[in-house]
Amino acid sequence: xIALDWLVLFGTLIFIVAYGTWKSRGSKNMEAFIKGDQQxxxxxxxxxxxxxxxxxxxxxxxxxxxxxxxxxxxxxYFGLPLAMIILSVTLLPIYYKLKVYTAYEYLxxxxxxxxxxxxxxxxxxxxxxxVGITLFAPSLVLSTILGxxxxxxxxxxxxxxxxxxxxxxxxxxxxxQRVQMTIILGGMLLAGGIAFSLLPSQVSFADTIRIxxxxxxLNIVTTDFSWNDRYNIWSxxxxxxxxxxxxxxxDQSQVARxxxxxxxxxxxxxxxxxxxxxIPMQFFILFIGVLVFVFYLYNEAPLLxxxxxxxxxxxxxxxxEIIKLEEKFNEVKxxxxxxxxxxxxxxxxxxxxxxxxxxxxxxxxxxxEDSLRREAKEIAMEVAPNVGGQDHDYAFLNFVLxxxxxxxxxxxxxxxxxxxxxxxxxxxxxxxxxxMVDIYKRIINLKNPWLSDLAISKMLxxxxxxxxxxxxxxxxxxxxxxQFVNIVGSLFYGTILGLFVVAFYFKKVKADAVFWAAVAxxxxxxxxxYFLGDxxxxxxxxxxxxxxxxxxxxxxxLGKKEPAL
Amino acid sequence: xxxxxxxxxxxADDKPPLFRQWSSWYWLVAATLIGQVIFYFLITKSFx
Numbered sequence: 057x058i059a060l061d062w063l064v065l066f067g068t069l070i071f072i073v074a075y076g077t078w079k080s081r082g083s084k085n086m087e088a089f090i091k092g093d094q095q096x097x098x099x100x101x102x103x104x105x106x107x108x109x110x111x112x113x114x115x116x117x118x119x120x121x122x123x124x125x126x127x128x129x130x131x132x133y134f135g136l137p138l139a140m141i142i143l144s145v146t147l148l149p150i151y152y153k154l155k156v157y158t159a160y161e162y163l164x165x166x167x168x169x170x171x172x173x174x175x176x177x178x179x180x181x182x183x184x185x186x187v188g189i190t191l192f193a194p195s196l197v198l199s200t201i202l203g204x205x206x207x208x209x210x211x212x213x214x215x216x217x218x219x220x221x222x223x224x225x226x227x228x229x230x231x232x233q234r235v236q237m238t239i240i241l242g243g244m245l246l247a248g249g250i251a252f253s254l255l256p257s258q259v260s261f262a263d264t265i266r267i268x269x270x271x272x273x274l275n276i277v278t279t280d281f282s283w284n285d286r287y288n289i290w291s292x293x294x295x296x297x298x299x300x301x302x303x304x305x306x307d308q309s310q311v312a313r314x315x316x317x318x319x320x321x322x323x324x325x326x327x328x329x330x331x332x333x334x335i336p337m338q339f340f341i342l343f344i345g346v347l348v349f350v351f352y353l354y355n356e357a358p359l360l361x362x363x364x365x366x367x368x369x370x371x372x373x374x375x376x377e378i379i380k381l382e383e384k385f386n387e388v389k390x391x392x393x394x395x396x397x398x399x400x401x402x403x404x405x406x407x408x409x410x411x412x413x414x415x416x417x418x419x420x421x422x423x424x425e426d427s428l429r430r431e432a433k434e435i436a437m438e439v440a441p442n443v444g445g446q447d448h449d450y451a452f453l454n455f456v457l458x459x460x461x462x463x464x465x466x467x468x469x470x471x472x473x474x475x476x477x478x479x480x481x482x483x484x485x486x487x488x489x490x491x492m493v494d495i496y497k498r499i500i501n502l503k504n505p506w507l508s509d510l511a512i513s514k515m516l517x518x519x520x521x522x523x524x525x526x527x528x529x530x531x532x533x534x535x536x537x538x539q540f541v542n543i544v545g546s547l548f549y550g551t552i553l554g555l556f557v558v559a560f561y562f563k564k565v566k567a568d569a570v571f572w573a574a575v576a577x578x579x580x581x582x583x584x585x586y587f588l589g590d591x592x593x594x595x596x597x598x599x600x601x602x603x604x605x606x607x608x609x610x611x612x613x614l615g616k617k618e619p620a621l
Numbered sequence: 622x623x624x625x626x627x628x629x630x631x632x633a634d635d636k637p638p639l640f641r642q643w644s645s646w647y648w649l650v651a652a653t654l655i656g657q658v659i660f661y662f663l664i665t666k667s668f669x
Contacts, residue, residue, distance in 0.1 A: 098638075130661065137654040141647045149635075269668020276661035289658070320635045324643065331650045335657055 064466030073216050076232035080224025086509035089225030090157050090489040092316035101326025104313045107233035112194030112476035120448030122345020126273040128287045130342055133335045135296030140331030143305045144324045146560055152320040157493045159311040166559040167567035175555050176494035182548040187483040188527030194476040195528050200364050201453050210528040213476050218521050221481045222514045226312055229481045236474040243471035250460055251347040256354050264350050266403045270415050273346045286593045295595035298602055302549035306556050309486035348455050353396040359385045359432050361450040372439045385428045391421050488516035543594045550601020551578045558609050565609045573608035580604050
């Protein structure tokens, strides 16, 4: 990092905060603060939806996943367009018709206050946990790589978000997300272009594809079914649809994005825009990971992508051990490079036998490489047991800092910070509005002569930000970060979705039946996760939660007669 | 009556761009999904 990178990074961040604060100034009341000006065009709604979903984890972890696991993670998003269509037909018109502040208001209209409160509390639990992770993930990686204290990084990201979210509320979130999404998309396109240009000149784009494909990285669609396989076409089309129905239809951080549209038409188009663009975007991000994988076939690769950790290990008593491992690792990588060149030649000459032999040899060395990396990680964990996250979460950022030109480094760091800020601001805004509208105004309803509703809403944003910062400063995860976010979501989303499905499709089911069905469903999902763990892929918990709510609410409704009016 | 008129007005305002009906947009999104799945499946089969 040189002065130019710092200038680009902080110039971009200051511009985003100043622009968002300036453009959204003048929120005069709680309605404008929570709902926004409701003048957003479809493309603004669409960008805002995408920016909310694309957190920093998306860019750090997904590229790493592309390098390690190939591109099959893209299947996770196959259910998203289907969910966008279903929501455009079902829930969106209801939200616009009822002019709701939050999604959970609809549940009171349809059932009663306790059902609304249950959904709101589940959302607050789920999102309250997730916002901490949304902040923790980039803070961990950035602070490690940049050598910053994690507390400083979390306070920096959280503080910047607080400035414009408190100042302009939902409008500020939407306005800054447009800028952030432009920076994110531009930055990632640039990163992809540069990653490809860094490959040896004799390796064409077609060669890159064929090498990556032969080495198992273009496994985009996998048709084998297994209950514990997280990413295949079946879980993508079926279970993910439930997850995305719940996330986009009932999670206030997303609902707030599209109810801020100028009209129902703009809201619908915003959702469909997301349905059209999300999969190609994820495909591209994963593909950048694959390009980095091919790049490291021809160039020196690090034993650990967490360069700071590697340096720390080299300065510890394990120095000799890690240097020996590194020498072995470099030998293995030299063999892999030779084999990759042979493979490229076999592909050029269309020699299938040679390609197959080379591939088999390559995988033998790849096994050795993986084993050496594992050993290195074990040594590193002994030296620095508090370092969290998986090594491949550091891969993309390490690649950027080591191989990309100055200026671009600053821009890509700004991309990661922007992504962290865009999702965090939506989440804080949604947490504050749900706490204000569904809990404070509806249940507590104190007549406060000193503080206006607007002031309390702003204080709630700060309160939730404080909780997220505290969580992020104290947290430590070994799970791949993006998967952890999705697992937490899947444990709650099914139940919340079940409430909305019953509300919409089962007109005869009454409040008590659906409420107790939802309580039982949540207990059931948590029990399943406790007993089954990884034996059942987390996406299926969305289906279980939703199905149990629907079935039990029907069972509990049996024999109950409607009260006479 | 007033409410009915307002709802009819809302429905009239809710016209999709480019197409006459929303269902055309839904089919477009669904067809794009199917197209992508087929495209990715072919990539997987061709290059693995």
